[in-house]
Amino acid sequence: DAKTTQPNSMESNEEEPVHLPCNHSTISGTDYIHWYRQLPSQGPEYVIHGLTSNVNNRMASLAIAEDRKSSTLILHRATLRDAAVYYCILDLTGAGSYQLTFGKGTKLSVIP
Amino acid sequence: DSGVTQTPKHLITATGQRVTLRCSPRSGDLSVYWYQQSLDQGLQFLIHYYNGEERAKGNILERFSAQQFPDLHSELNLSSLELGDSALYFCASSPSGNQPQHFGDGTRLSIL
Numbered sequence: 001d002a003k004t005t006q007p008n009s010m011e012s013n014e015e016e017p018v019h020l021p022c023n024h025s026t027i028s029g030t031d032y033i034h035w036y037r038q039l040p041s042q043g044p045e046y047v048i049h050g051l052t053s054n055v056n057n058r059m060a061s062l063a064i065a066e067d068r069k070s071s072t073l074i075l076h077r078a079t080l081r082d083a084a085v086y087y088c089i090l091d092l093t094g095a096g097s098y099q100l101t102f103g104k105g106t107k108l109s110v111i112p
Numbered sequence: 113d114s115g116v117t118q119t120p121k122h123l124i125t126a127t128g129q130r131v132t133l134r135c136s137p138r139s140g141d142l143s144v145y146w147y148q149q150s151l152d153q154g155l156q157f158l159i160h161y162y163n164g165e166e167r168a169k170g171n172i173l174e175r176f177s178a179q180q181f182p183d184l185h186s187e188l189n190l191s192s193l194e195l196g197d198s199a200l201y202f203c204a205s206s207p208s209g210n211q212p213q214h215f216g217d218g219t220r221l222s223i224l
Contacts, residue, residue: 034212038155042217043114043116043202043204043215043216043217043218044155044202044204044213044215045114045215046212046213046214049212087155098143098160098206098211098213099145099157099160099168099170100145100147100155100157100213101157102147102154102155102156103154104154
């Protein structure tokens with residue numbers, strides 16, 4: 001199975017940018033990179049996903065390395081509401097299903 | 113609000129019993145996924161249905177079963193419950209494969 005490696009935890013000051021790294025050195029050519037987050041007492045929430053090119057949406061930006069072995073989720077201005085566990089996931093497209101395999105994720109703390 | 117509705121929100125029962133968890137996907141979504149989140153195992157994929165048909169199975173016990181009905185809602189049946197089945201059970205839906213999954217708020221199952 002393609003695996004991802006993320007730091008266990010990170011801290012950020014409110015209103016500052018946050019860069020959440022993810023390593024996925026065994027990624028295959030067709031694996032999309034997905035990011036989800038889970039706020040306390042809630043279900044996971046989709047953040048962003050991409051294949052090769054950098055992606056932007058209203059929540060965040062996703063920067064993908066040229067060799068695709070790593071990626072970075074960028075929150076441009078952290079707010080207290082962004083405190084959550086962030087999961088970097090490779091989808092198992094080749095399995096014919098799109099189940100998400102969650103790791104331990106990165107717990108982001110935002111300091112007021 | 114993700115648009116995915118899970119009922120009940122909380123369920124308390126005893127060992128050996130059987131329960132049914134219900135999920136209504138977002139309008140128009142054909143895929144339904146079930147996940148289990150426990151303290152020691154994290155978020156684990158259980159099963160995926162697409163338009164009434166089972167597409168993939170993950171770490172789902174034989175005591176557990178699921179189905180997706182013609183109106184696309186899904187039920188997860190858990191039988192012969194054990195203490196270790198205490199967990200949060202999440203349902204997610206997506207229009208089809210390789211698209212963002214939208215999660216419900218989960219059902220918290222407590223086995224006494």
